[in-house]
Every structure is written in structure tokens, then in C-alpha cells.
Amino acid sequence: MLRVQPEGPYHLLGWSLGGQIAHAVAVRLRARGATVAVLAMLDSVVVPATAEPPPVPRMRDLLTHLLGDEPENADAAPDVTAAEAAAELARAGASFGTGLSADQLERLHRGYAAGVALSHGYRPGVYDGDLLYFSATRGITELLGAYVWRPYVTGELVEHPVAATHAQLTNSEVVAVIGPLLAEHLERTDAAGSARTTVLDRLPTRPRDAATSATRRV
16 A cells, blocks of 8 residues: 555545454554545454354355345355355346356355454554544344443544445445445545645744754753
8 A cells, every 4th residue: 555655645444354354454554644534434343352253154145245236135045155145146137246256256165254253353553543433233233332442442433324334334325325425525634634734734834043042942
């Protein structure tokens, strides 16, 4: 990311484990003195240290995510093998999983399972900024909201409840709800940043000699 954009401001967004990663990146960027204009999450949670380990995700779960537009009853669908998942993707229309082979799905599934395990054991640092949070109002995370990040975010917690399950937050009809809210937040944040820059640009520059003499007096 730094190779592509060496200087801020940075805008970070992540869904689920991706939100934890976005938060960790924001903490690292701030430690380097970089400006993080926006940190946003789609239903990313901090798992309590006392919580039971989560179940290992199934191949069916990966397939459903790749197909997109997650149904309400996805957890009730029977599991599939990698070969069956590849065949179903081949029959389906264009999706995130188009063209994936059984071997590739096996590797993706191992990474998915490892990510879930890492998410369970992750303990965040503290980010000195605001958090924009989109929370799912149905399903396994319905009782969890932006408040779970309070110990790890020093700024404002801005929460938008979304009528969907955790897995549905990137469904097309849900993105149609989240997108305008995110765009409005980005525009507001960029306007505030531009206003601060304008004010700083108008401040008088102190002559070098005055700065040097002031330092010596201290």
C-alpha cells in the first residue's frame, strides 16, 4: 500500500476479518506519523479472550461467499467437497469464484479457516482516530456493535445498523444501502480535511531567525 501511495491521507475499510486488518494497518500507519482519514468496518468484531474457539468454516461456506448474494438460510445448506464446489461455480454465472479449480478452492478454504482462527485470537492495538462502523442487525453478530471497539479506538464511534446478516453485508442490495452512507462520510471527511489544510496554509510562517532564537531561550 505504501508503495502505491507513500503519503496519506489513507482511507481503510474491511469486512469481518478485513476490518481487524484495517484497524491494525491504521494503528501501524499512525505510529509512522501518517494521516488516516477514514477507518471503516463492516461488522468486524473483537472476540473476547474467554470465548470458545469458533467452528471451522465449511467448504459450503466458502462456496456461498464466492457465489455472492448470500441467502438468509446459508448455514442450513449441506456441505460440499472442493470438486462439487468447483462444478457449481462452473455452472453459475459470473461471480468471485468463476474459473476456480478444486485445488484452488482447497487452498482458499485452508486460508479461510486459518483466518477465522487468527481472528479469534487477535488482540488489537489502540487507534487514535474515529471509527465508521456498519453493524448487522440479524444473525450471530446482531447483539454486537461498534461498542466492542471502544477500548481500541480513542475517537468517535459512528455506527450505522444494517438490516442484514453478517454474511450478507456485501450482497448487492445491501451494498446499495451502505454505499451512499460511506460516500457521504468520505465526502464529509475530505471536506473537513481540506478546510484544515486551508486554515494551516493561511497561518503566517515564522521567520527562521525567530524560531532559532526562541529555541535558544528555551
